[in-house]
Amino acid sequence: MGFKYIGKDVQYRPDVLERVTGEAIFIDDIKLPGMLHAQILHPKYAHAKILSIDTLEAEKMPGVYKVITGKGWEKHYGDCIKDMMPMTVDKVRHIGDAVAAVVADTEKRARDAIKKIRVEYEPLPVYTDAMEAIKENAHLIHEHSDEYFHVSPLYEPIPKTNIAVRYRIKKGDAVKGFKEADVVVEREFNFPLMSSAAIEVHGAIALFRMDNTIEIWTSNVGSFAVREEVAHLFDLPISDVRVHVPYIGGCFGYKSDPSLGPLIAYIASFVPGHPIKLRVSRQEDFTSTFLGRGIRTKMKIGAKKDGTFTAMEAKLYLSTGAYADTGSNVLIVATQSAGGVYEFPNADVTGYSVYTNTPPVGALRAYGHPEIQFALERLVDIIARELNMAPADVRKKNFLSVGKSNVVGEKMKKSDGNLYKCIDNVERAIFPKEKPKEDENYYYGRGIAGLIKSPKAPTFAAKGCHIKFNVDGSVSVNMAGADVGQGLFILVRQITAEALKLPLEKVRVYNEIDTQFSPWEWQTVGSMFTFQGGNAIIKAANKAIEMLKKNAALVLHRDVSVLEYDGNYVYDRSYPDVKVPVSKICRGYIMKDGTTIGDVVQVSSDFRLPGAQNPDPETGMGRTGVSYTMGVQGCELRIEKKTGKVIIDNFATSIDIGRVINPANARGQVVGGVVMGIGETLMEEIKFDKNGKLVNANLLQYKLPTIYDMPGKQTIEFVETHDEIGPFGARGIGEHPMVGVAPAILNAIYDAIGYDFYEIPLTPDKIKAVIDGDMEVR
């Protein structure tokens, strides 16, 4: 099929001019009449009872309108587990909790007043790791976790423990599977807590009006989720809460759950009539929004002599943080992804989401997938060694392909992708010639890893699309997808133009999200927009074309079935001269005497993952993924002997994404995702002291990759196995490039120095210690 816009590098993104000139309005750029500023008091302790809060001095400070605490508030919120409150009451559970807030005329005065609030605490034991908090007799972080509302039966806590959710997958008979194995390997892995750390920090504004409606502006990709949480908190009809989403300066996960929305709404409820703005500091962006990752995995796999996998067993421990609503989804997804790109006929996987005294875990690009596939892909390399097989050969032996079933028992379809093509591409890029021999300065290594990801969302998650034909034949497209930099708006323009056979200039994509006008969507997450949003556009476009044809049928006195649409005209297929221009029929047709007939062409549509189901509560089996995307990554690297520094010379990624819609943007997602993955693998880690204080909550000590950390070269090849469901055969690509990076690098490090690491980030000092013989080299 020949496309006009799909698969083409189409210039320009409709939003690029605003972004490159600084005209784009982000949350902190918004100033409203009468606006006041809020600042938050955070606790001295990560776990403590609040004995008293004295706000008297703070209330007397200049410019102060109100000092607010959580006292007297009872209502909890949360999507799957309602264990959160907008402001903490009686107890603090992590260092970023909100103990009190000040509203003042300027941010500085609010900050000054915060310092005058006196709080008496009774410290409690602090757990910063799931392995401590899960111990018997550990102090309970939530005493009555079983009394919280939770979505049954998937999100059941274990009462009188810190376990917020236990999630199991039982496929076949793992015990029997391990008996059939000739080789079994087992290791423990750690993927520590990290931050999405977008360059734009979180911010929000809320306004309570006299008529009891609430208006919110927030840097959040889940506009409708924020609206529902806030309406729930204040017992209002959802339609009485209006949420605006301005441009967002990077999301990477942590701006998808309703982070500041409920808090700012709670604060604003005490100062009705004034918009209240909260912009967090970089430190609060680490401590008081969401962290990501934080999973320890104990995994065992078995294989026959020929390399065929027989069974896997794994236990996952997520340090979910002080609140488990968002983290538990990360845990469930990780558990469901334990089998990676391989078929295991038998599997027994149990995940624990454990309350800890750390900031809550939420989404972080591809959440759940990198954490567990890091363990699995490392273990596959280790078992290959035991089997005396090449790592690539063991992988090829067990790859998921048509008819094989993944770890949740879903049979793979052709359109889920072709891993064999992907691994060929990566092998060609990484192993074209002999590896350089160790020299005076460097060790050299090469490694690969597979990757798989499915959207992971509630079964009802959908994207909506409104298309409106204007009288000049141009169209306006209105969707609630947030463009956080991934190039969503140009994708909407390309798909609409293709589906409606219009030139790009005639398609205007609305760039403002406002729950008052935007069609409903769940959240712009899970690399789902292309798949769901793209299909919603095509559905809407087809509806619009049908309406145009109906109108044309009235005008041309023809049956709808003989009419064709070409973007400019609707005409009789057999007699193309019998035609009417679209511009004459898109608002109905005006006859000579003014009588108007036909319908106004404005349509609404939506699309969700077809047939997605909840898993079986006993076994975890079920159609939970529906649409999978798979691929392979690999790298060539050098380790500098003097320093232990890892230098990545070439990083290769090959992913089967069905169809590339915009090549430049698709490449951009991979290049950026790989570098973010390199950051996680080699430098990023959230660190706590024993009191639960986050000691590197700044960009000086929490190191993000710079231009010096980009690989010497990135080789990127997309495989395009047409997807039966995706728009023009396409699927998403935003998160996938993160998934295989860490294991590919660690496998290459083993290849270089013969040492197995099981934990990231691998800072030069850790590698240097091994090179110097301070740690045993196997």
Added chain:
Amino acid sequence: MEKITLVLNGKKETIYFEEGDTLLYVLRDRIGLTGTKFGCGYGVCGACTVVVNGEAVRSCKVLFKTLEGTDILTIEGLTDGEKLHPIQQAFVDANAVQCGFCTPGIVMELYALFGKEPDASDDRIKEVLSGHLCRCTGYESIFDAAKLAQKTENYSKQDKKDFESAAKLAREYMKKSRKEEK
């Protein structure tokens, strides 16, 4: 409130401020020039970079009271509202803008660099870019954009500031050099 006089985006201005105000605070919160971004508040991320007397500075670290008589250029002063500056155009052409939050700072950094060192080496370009954090692009396209911008600026000098044809020449040059790389 105190006041000082300086040149801001080509216009002489007298600006009121308070003792401890940073340049970033004055730009964003007092004057409403919000193109310059807050990212960290301690000069690490580079999002707040503006040009003062031809030098790139981190505006979150500069006290406003020290700027009497200076010449300040922000992202808002770079365009005439009709046409992008060649550096901005290069960012668009090289697909170096994703969320765009770090973009104004990087553009201003390169403006200062190419003003002083039009023939800056690749290593030198990387050195100044290493002071800017971008979480989206992985830097590849940003480096490409910087090279493209450098070429365009140099061509446009040769061609008597005919920016259109200079940009075209630069793009062709970049395409060619990329092919040779492969």
